[in-house]
Amino acid sequence: MSLDIYEMLALSAAVVAILMLGTSHLRLNFWLYGIHTVIVALEAWWIGGLAGHTDELFLPNIFGAIGLALPQHTVEALFFGLFKGIGVPIFLGSIVDKVKVEGDTGTLLPSALSMHLAIILLGVSYLLSAQLPVLSNDADTKIGAMAAMSLVFSGMLLMLTRRLAISQILGFLVMENGIYLFALTQTHGMPMIVEMGVLLDVLVGVMITGLLLFNIKKSFEHIDVTQLTDLRD
Amino acid sequence: MTQDILILNACKWIAFIIVLFVSPPILLGLVRKTKARMQGRVGARVTQPLHDLLKLLKKGETLSSVTSWIFRSTSVINFAVMLLIAVLTPWLSFKPQVFEHEIPYYAAARAKSADVKQHLPVVDGLSAKKDAALAKDLAVSTATGVSFFDVSTTGSDIFLIVYMFALARLFTVLAALDAGSVFGGFGASREVTLALLVEPAIVLAFASLGCAAHTSDLNLIFSWTASNPIMDLAPLWFIAGFALFLASLVELSRMPVDDPTTHLELTMVHEAMILENSGRNLALVEFTHVLKMAVLLGLTGQCFLHGFYALAKFDHWLVALFSVLLLGLLSIFIGVIESATVKLRWTKIPEFIAYSVAMSLLCVFIAIGARR
Numbered sequence: 001m002s003l004d005i006y007e008m009l010a011l012s013a014a015v016v017a018i019l020m021l022g023t024s025h026l027r028l029n030f031w032l033y034g035i036h037t038v039i040v041a042l043e044a045w046w047i048g049g050l051a052g053h054t055d056e057l058f059l060p061n062i063f064g065a066i067g068l069a070l071p072q073h074t075v076e077a078l079f080f081g082l083f084k085g086i087g088v089p090i091f092l093g094s095i096v097d098k099v100k101v102e103g104d105t106g107t108l109l110p111s112a113l114s115m116h117l118a119i120i121l122l123g124v125s126y127l128l129s130a131q132l133p134v135l136s137n138d139a140d141t142k143i144g145a146m147a148a149m150s151l152v153f154s155g156m157l158l159m160l161t162r163r164l165a166i167s168q169i170l171g172f173l174v175m176e177n178g179i180y181l182f183a184l185t186q187t188h189g190m191p192m193i194v195e196m197g198v199l200l201d202v203l204v205g206v207m208i209t210g211l212l213l214f215n216i217k218k219s220f221e222h223i224d225v226t227q228l229t230d231l232r233d
Numbered sequence: 234m235t236q237d238i239l240i241l242n243a244c245k246w247i248a249f250i251i252v253l254f255v256s257p258p259i260l261l262g263l264v265r266k267t268k269a270r271m272q273g274r275v276g277a278r279v280t281q282p283l284h285d286l287l288k289l290l291k292k293g294e295t296l297s298s299v300t301s302w303i304f305r306s307t308s309v310i311n312f313a314v315m316l317l318i319a320v321l322t323p324w325l326s327f328k329p330q331v332f333e334h335e336i337p338y339y340a341a342a343r344a345k346s347a348d349v350k351q352h353l354p355v356v357d358g359l360s361a362k363k364d365a366a367l368a369k370d371l372a373v374s375t376a377t378g379v380s381f382f383d384v385s386t387t388g389s390d391i392f393l394i395v396y397m398f399a400l401a402r403l404f405t406v407l408a409a410l411d412a413g414s415v416f417g418g419f420g421a422s423r424e425v426t427l428a429l430l431v432e433p434a435i436v437l438a439f440a441s442l443g444c445a446a447h448t449s450d451l452n453l454i455f456s457w458t459a460s461n462p463i464m465d466l467a468p469l470w471f472i473a474g475f476a477l478f479l480a481s482l483v484e485l486s487r488m489p490v491d492d493p494t495t496h497l498e499l500t501m502v503h504e505a506m507i508l509e510n511s512g513r514n515l516a517l518v519e520f521t522h523v524l525k526m527a528v529l530l531g532l533t534g535q536c537f538l539h540g541f542y543a544l545a546k547f548d549h550w551l552v553a554l555f556s557v558l559l560l561g562l563l564s565i566f567i568g569v570i571e572s573a574t575v576k577l578r579w580t581k582i583p584e585f586i587a588y589s590v591a592m593s594l595l596c597v598f599i600a601i602g603a604r605r
Binding site (some may be wrong): 011018019022024110116119120122 | 587591592598
């Protein structure tokens, strides 16, 4: 079993997401999320190159104006990596600065155990990916599906086992990356307009949840989601 | 033919003994030098730990009146166990022959795996290249009987090695309890707790490598023959390397787990256990500790080296050279880690060790996947 770059990128995205579960230090979590998203972006770029979506962007007025003729898949991967891999972690980091939290004390499971559970779920998703009625029945798509499902599981665990609202955003973002990776590996590239739409949705979602966090903090004086059921004036 | 083998083996013994006795203190010196440089100090010479050891050997020894024979014999037992581990395990890319029956044993093992290899169909250019490498490998080993880079020791079963480490730890703990000091007591308690947590990581990492290599002998797992079934599994090698590296930080009581330079007995783990040792006794304990460092870092380095070798093949001379250089690089890396991180709170340490176990679990999955 020697892995090619396609499989190596997909699996390393899954592994970095699993490592996020092991620490409750928020800054480290953002860093790992950034790395993980950049790996997903690289995967998107690589798949775009493989699928031959290298024709130039037919919205030439964006990059053509500054004299850049970038292939479509490069532009997509660049947007994805810049906005989600670098922008979102910086934005979340600034929120953490303002609401003054540092770490997350897990609720349901200790973070070490949830990381090990995520690895077992990686094994489960390996078994599941073999059962999947895939479009093209090659090893690449199976490994891609496995990594994507593992990402969804990791995001779910992150949302379930964490106490702070900001970690819930992080879990949601990891799940979203998983769904994106699934679509990417099963279809060998989506139309640009779909990808841009998804990216925009996620960015707006993160902005709104960021604003919500401030309001939660203001009215509850903490961002602990397990105590949000207490009603107050 | 036999004379060639004898001369070769003599060369290997000389090179091995030099590295075995000189490099471990120098590795510790490298860690300290890196830390000093990162803190803006000049720092002691790299060879300073070597001089310290020689100085300690000349000094007299103070013994507590409550100690029994265990305390005195522990340092000797640990030294002997660690030397045996160092001779048996493939922590360098060159190893001397210890027992006489080993060459035929290895020839048979190689012939067997070559036989398996020849029956595999040539699918693409990659496997043709592999076959060429294998043929070259065989040519070298049949010309001289055995080449300089064959790891020609047997008997380093995974579990034997892991539990020899545990034996050394048992005696360290016994000696700490024997001296009857309070600090020795809780140093021992902490050491045993850490050992309990970190052992699954090491065993799983080695076992998954063994599972993928179809053997439980460390020397066969880390053999440089092209016919080795895990020669191309770069991800497995790298992840196992990370797992072993994190585990060896714990085993060697380095920074995120234990501060080796602390003066506060309350926070010590390893240092608390050897507070009562002095003079020659302490010299042996210290040398055992640096030797353990060299062996564990060497095994880690071998994992990474195999990983790089799986990605891009390079010459056998370079392999031997890199195996020594990697020891130095890893200890410099430890120095950087120690400067950049703080000692973790005791309750946070299981979280750190969990990363090592997680890496080992990943190794297990990759190994199972490779077996299917």
